[in-house]
Amino acid sequence: MSEPMTYARYLALDELLAAQKPRSDRHDELLFIVIHQTKELWLKEIIHEVELAKRLIVEGDVEPAYKALARVSRIQTIMTLSWDVLATMTPADYLSFRGDLGTSSGFQSHQFRTLEYLLGLKDESFLRFHAERPDAMAQLKAALEAPSLYDVAIAQLPRHGLAVPEAVLDRDYAQPYEPSPEVEAAWLAVYRDTARYWELYQLAEKLVDLDDALVTWRHKHVLTVERIIGGRPGTGGTEGAGYLANTLKRRCFPELWSLRTRL
Numbered sequence: 001m002s003e004p005m006t007y008a009r010y011l012a013l014d015e016l017l018a019a020q021k022p023r024s025d026r027h028d029e030l031l032f033i034v035i036h037q038t039k040e041l042w043l044k045e046i047i048h049e050v051e052l053a054k055r056l057i058v059e060g061d062v063e064p065a066y067k068a069l070a071r072v073s074r075i076q077t078i079m080t081l082s083w084d085v086l087a088t089m090t091p092a093d094y095l096s097f098r099g100d101l102g103t104s105s106g107f108q109s110h111q112f113r114t115l116e117y118l119l120g121l122k123d124e125s126f127l128r129f130h131a132e133r134p135d136a137m138a139q140l141k142a143a144l145e146a147p148s149l150y151d152v153a154i155a156q157l158p159r160h161g162l163a164v165p166e167a168v169l170d171r172d173y174a175q176p177y178e179p180s181p182e183v184e185a186a187w188l189a190v191y192r193d194t195a196r197y198w199e200l201y202q203l204a205e206k207l208v209d210l211d212d213a214l215v216t217w218r219h220k221h222v223l224t225v226e227r228i229i230g231g232r233p234g235t236g237g238t239e240g241a242g243y244l245a246n247t248l249k250r251r252c253f254p255e256l257w258s259l260r261t262r263l
Helices: 013-017 029-058 062-086 091-095 110-119 124-130 134-145 149-154 181-192 198-229 241-249 254-262
Strands: none
Touching: 029 062, 029 110, 029 149, 062 198, 091 198, 110 124, 110 134, 110 149, 110 198, 124 134, 149 198, 181 198, 181 254, 198 241, 198 254
8 A cells, every 4th residue: 555645755855855965064065055956956947947938839839938938037036046045155164165075066067058058058068077977968968959949939930921041940959059140130020010020029038038037147156156265266177257257248049139239
């Protein structure tokens, strides 16, 4: 006879609450672990929602995708606010256990890279950090080689009579997306006649919400790192805050930003 379902059993609380394994006796290490594990759980949900949105858009059900994309934006807000909790940890607090992290780094998060790939920021060089994790590598490769959320959004433009070059529609999806004047012109037409292209206009604004929130998250990440470790190198061998600051220039949906100058 199966045991009755309980709150703890349904949520696998025994396993979940046993997953925090500090390597030092320092008080603040638990906070550091919980913040990052929570981030990974939210990333799992974000990936789940973005993949749903992609499927819906490919099928031409654009409006139902708005809900999934709006949910992602709300989650991104929570993730950004979590940096304020981590920032309660002082430099002395962090340095007291930093050595126990070894070469581990958020830079190695396969879920964050998967999300970047899903949104269109393709860079296969990140694959090398996951060679020893077959499942993570498989997820990354699948996201790298598949059309991104932006690719499937662009593919909707011709369905509404807007011209998009075949070179854009049939490109190698594993390569970084290159902004296209023709794609910008198509989106510009959407923004200049929102009543006619309302479905596409709403989709574009949902995408901008995601991009905006991602840059906001990155910016808060930079400030938090600077507050805690200043200009020190990151534990994974990166430039630390310097590397993170450079990522603020990235845009997942470039033409949705550039067209605003021409409106």
